[in-house]
Amino acid sequence: MTFVRLIDCRTRRFDEMNRIMETWVEQTRGKRTATHSVIGKDRSDASHFIEIVEFPSYEEAMRNSHLPESEKIFRDMVALCDEMPTFTDLDVVRDEQLYTANVRRFFETLATRGELPPLNDLITEDCHSHDPVNAQDTIGLDALRREYEMWRSAFDFTYRLDEVIAQGDRVCALWTWNATHKGEFLGIASTGRDVTMSGMTLFRFGEDGKIAETWWQHDQLGLMEQLGALDALET
Numbered sequence: 001m002t003f004v005r006l007i008d009c010r011t012r013r014f015d016e017m018n019r020i021m022e023t024w025v026e027q028t029r030g031k032r033t034a035t036h037s038v039i040g041k042d043r044s045d046a047s048h049f050i051e052i053v054e055f056p057s058y059e060e061a062m063r064n065s066h067l068p069e070s071e072k073i074f075r076d077m078v079a080l081c082d083e084m085p086t087f088t089d090l091d092v093v094r095d096e097q098l099y100t101a102n103v104r105r106f107f108e109t110l111a112t113r114g115e116l117p118p119l120n121d122l123i124t125e126d127c128h129s130h131d132p133v134n135a136q137d138t139i140g141l142d143a144l145r146r147e148y149e150m151w152r153s154a155f156d157f158t159y160r161l162d163e164v165i166a167q168g169d170r171v172c173a174l175w176t177w178n179a180t181h182k183g184e185f186l187g188i189a190s191t192g193r194d195v196t197m198s199g200m201t202l203f204r205f206g207e208d209g210k211i212a213e214t215w216w217q218h219d220q221l222g223l224m225e226q227l228g229a230l231d232a233l234e235t
Contacts, residue, residue: 001057001058001091001092002054002055002056002091002092002095003054003055003056003057003058003060003061003089003090003091003092004052004053004054004055004089004090004092005052005053005055005087005088005089005090006050006051006052006087006088007050007053007085007086007087008048008049008085008086008087008088009048009049009050009051009077009085009086010045010047010048010049010081010082010083011049011080011081011082012047012082013080014041014049017077017080020073020076020077020080021073021077023073024070024072027069028069028070031064031067032064032067033055033056033060033063033064034054034055034061034064035054035055035056036052036053037051037052037053037054038051038052039051039052047082054092058091061089097166098209099166099171099203099205099209100164100166100171102122102209102210102211103161103164103171103203103211104161104164106122106203106211107159107173107175108159109122110151110152110159111157111158111159113156116145116148116152119144119145120141121210122210122211123141123144123210123211124141124206124208124210124211124212125140125141126140126141126212127139127140127141127144127210127211127213127214128212128213128214129144129147129213129214129216130214130215130216131216132216132217133218133220150185153183153184154181154183154184154185154190155179155180155181155182155183155185155195156179156180156182157178157179157180158177158178159175159176159177160175160176160177160178161173161174161175162174162175162176169204169205169206170202170203170204170205171203171205172201172203173200173201173203174198174199174200175200175201176196176197176198177196177197177198177199177218178194178195178196179194179195179196179197180192180193180194180195181194181195181227185227186224188224188227188228188229191227191228195223195227196226197218197219197220197222198219199216199217199218199219200216200217200218201214201215201216201217202214202215
């Protein structure tokens with residue numbers, strides 16, 4: 001079970017504490033088992049700091065605490081604190097990766113049959129979409145909806161998410177698109193063919209948790225070949 005430790009301290013010497021922590025990180029490289037660490041400063045009290053450290057399990061956290069380097073940094077940190085730090089140990093009972101969940105919901109929504117939902121709960125009004133097959137970026141939710149509708153009117157499709165990786169405010173999705181060509185697409189009349197396309201999309205999220213920018217890479221040339229659009233060029 002994932003384990004989180006909250007370290008609550010007060011200090012007017014955070015810069016010194018930060019240098020000690022950087023030294024500790026270097027000294028314990030390859031030994032520490034923490035997977036994520038965040039330090040926050042209280043907006044209403046500049047001397048109040050909380051560190052949130054995540055471990056794969058409580059047992060791993062204990063092994064980390066018992067490293068000789070950890071015991072030394074604890075003594076050094078206490079010396080810089082205005083009062084004794086407090087520790088809160090938490091077993092994680094629910095963990096939601098909100099940006100990742102929104103990316104999954106985005107692809108599911110695009111593939112929804114029937115009328116396309118408003119999408120304003122997923123995408124910002126001024127979202128920028130970068131796609132190398134388009135001459136210009138697509139900017140704004142209304143323009144994005146028109147682009148999505150163009151694909152939806154030409155194909156019945158689903159997405160399979162092969163890999164989803166999140167870091168900070170960005171999520172990268174590697175996907176496979178499976179579709180049936182049912183309507184006109186870039187001048188090509190409906191063929192009824194089953195087609196597939198692989199691609200990758202990088203999402204940037206805004207502070208409101210909505211998609212603010214996207215970068216698309218996909219094998220549209222391969223799609224055109226499956227639709228027979230390249231047959232005339234090969235003869």
